[in-house]
Amino acid sequence: MSKKLYSMLRPKMMPHMLCRGCGHGIVINAVLRAILDLEIPLTECVLVSAAGCMSLATSPHIALDMLHGLRGLAVPCATGIKRANPALRVIVIGGEGDLVSLQTTHLVHAARKNIDITVICANNHICASNGGAASSTTPVGAITATTPKGNTQMPLDICKLLIGAGASYVARYSVAQPKALTRAIKVAIVGKNFAFVEALTMCPTEYGKRNNILEPVDMIKNLKISCMPGDISLGASRKGISDRIVIGEYGRK
C-alpha cells in the first residue's frame, strides 16, 4: 500500500473486524484513494458513518475527522455539518441496511436540498452485522435470516429513487469495477451538489453462505456477470438473484 494511503490509517488500531472476503475493504480503499488523488487537504475531510459493519470498519481505523455509529442519523448530521461549515468536505459512508432502510427519508430530503455532501452506500444486499436479516435491497428469492424460505419483497432501487428526488449526481458501480468506482467517487466529491454513489459489494459470511456461494471470488464473478453498463435512471432491472444490474452514472457533466 502506498505510504500516503497508509498515513490515512491508524495502524495501532489494527486488526480490523471485516470478514475474509468482505467487499467493504475495497469500498473504503476507493474512498481513500479518491481523497488522495483529488489532493484534498485531509483536515478538510469529515467522514460520517452509519450503523453496521461499515461503521466498525471505518472507525477507528481511518485517521480523519469522523462521526461514527450514527444509526439512522448520518445523512442529516452531515447536512448540519456542511451548513455549519461549508469549507468542510463531508462524506457519508454506510451500508444499505442503515442508509436505504432507516435513512430513505433523509436521503430524499438531502437530495431535495441539493446539500453538497457525498453519500457512499456499500450495498451487499443484507444486514450483515446484526445476524443476516434481509435488507431493503435483498433480491427476490434470496435466503436470509429473516427470509428463510426466500425473500418476497421487491428490492428498492435507491439510485432511481434519488434521481427522482432531484439528486444531481448518482452513480452505481461494483467492487468488481474498482477503478470506475473510484472515479465515480471522485466526481461525487468534487461536485458542489448532493451526490450518491452505490457501491455493490458482497458479504460471503451472511449472504454467500446462505445462498450457496461459498467463495468470495465467486461473488465477485457474479458481480462481473450481472453488472451491465446502461442508463441507471431507468432502473436496476434487478428483482431476482440472477438478474442483471445496470451500472453507470447519472448527471455527470
Add this chain to the structure above:
Amino acid sequence: MVKQPEINFLSGSEACAQGAIALGCKFFAASPASHGGGIANYMAGHLPDAGGVFLDMENDTAAIAGCIGASWAGLKVMANVCASGLSDGADAISFAIRTETPLVIVDIPSAQSGLQQARWGVRGDYQLIVLAPSSAQEMYELTVEAFNFSEALRVPVVVLADSEIARTKENVSTKKAIKIINRSKRKDAPVFGAARTDTVAPMPPLGSGQNLSISGFVHDEYGMPKVANAAATAKLFERLQNKILSNAKEIIKAESQIPEDSKIILVSYGICARASSAAMKLARKEGYKVGTLRLKTLWPFADEIIKKFCDGKKVIVPEMSKGQLSRELQRCLRADVVPLLKTDGEAITPLEILEKIRKVSQ
C-alpha cells in the same frame, strides 16, 4: 427623538429565540411538525440576519441530528421539538449525550406530560439538564442559561416549556448584560475524558486537524471505540453521570416563597407555578398558612431543596399530568403529598388550587 423601548412585548417563543440569538446561537433546526411552537418561524426570519443558519429538516430526528453535526463544526446550536417531537429525536439526543455534544433543545409537549420523558425518554443511564421557564422573561433567561450549561458541561440541555408559556405575550426586558460561556477548543488534551470524572474535556471543532473520533459506541478518552469492554463502559457511564451530578449545586435552582409559618407548600413548575402563586395570595387572605416552591430546574431533580422546605409539611402538587411530578415528591419526601391532577387540556386555575387547600385543611 423617540426613545427605543427597553421592554419588548414578546411571546415565550419569541423571547426564547431572542435569548438564543443574543447569546450567540448560530444554528437552528426544526421540522415542520414542530413549527407550531413559533420559534422556528422567528428563527427563519431573524437568524440569518444575525449571521446564523436556519435549517428546515424533514422530521425531528433529522433536526436534532443536524444540530449535532453543526455543534461539532463549532457552532452553538438549538432545536425546537413540539408535541411528540422529543420521542422522535430521542435516539439523536442519546448520541449527543454519549459524545458530550453541546446542544439546546426547546421542548413544548402537550400539557405537562413531558416531565418524565425529558429525563428518561432518552434511553440509557445518562444525566442531562432540564430547565422549566414559567414566563416569557424566563424563556429568555433560561434559554441563555441552557446554552451556558450546555457549553460548560458539554451536555444537551432541554428547555421544557408549557405551550401557555410559549404562546402568551408578556413584557420581556433584554437590557441586562448576559454572561456568555464558551466551550474550550484547546487541542492539547483528550476530547472525551479526563483524569477526573467531574472534569469537562475540551472540544476542538471538526476541520482543526485533530482527527476527531466522535463515537456513539462506548469509547475511551480519545474517542477510540471500546466495544464489549467492561472497564471502559463503566468508566464512560460514571463520567457521564458525575460530570453533571458533581455540579448539582450550580445547576439545580428553585424559587421559594415560604413564610415562616407555612404549613402547606404548593410545589409546581411552569404555568402551574403561576396559578400556585395566585392561589397562595388568595389562600393567605382566608387564613391558610401557604407557601410556594417553584422548580426552575426539573432534572437533575431538586431532592435536597424539596426536602429542606417540605419535610414535615403538607404538600400540594398542582400539575397537568397524571402525577409525573407528584411521584417524584412522593419518592423524596417524608410528608403528606397531595397531587392535584388535571388532564383535560386546560390549565389549572388558582381557584382550583384554593379549593384543594381548603379541602386538605379540613
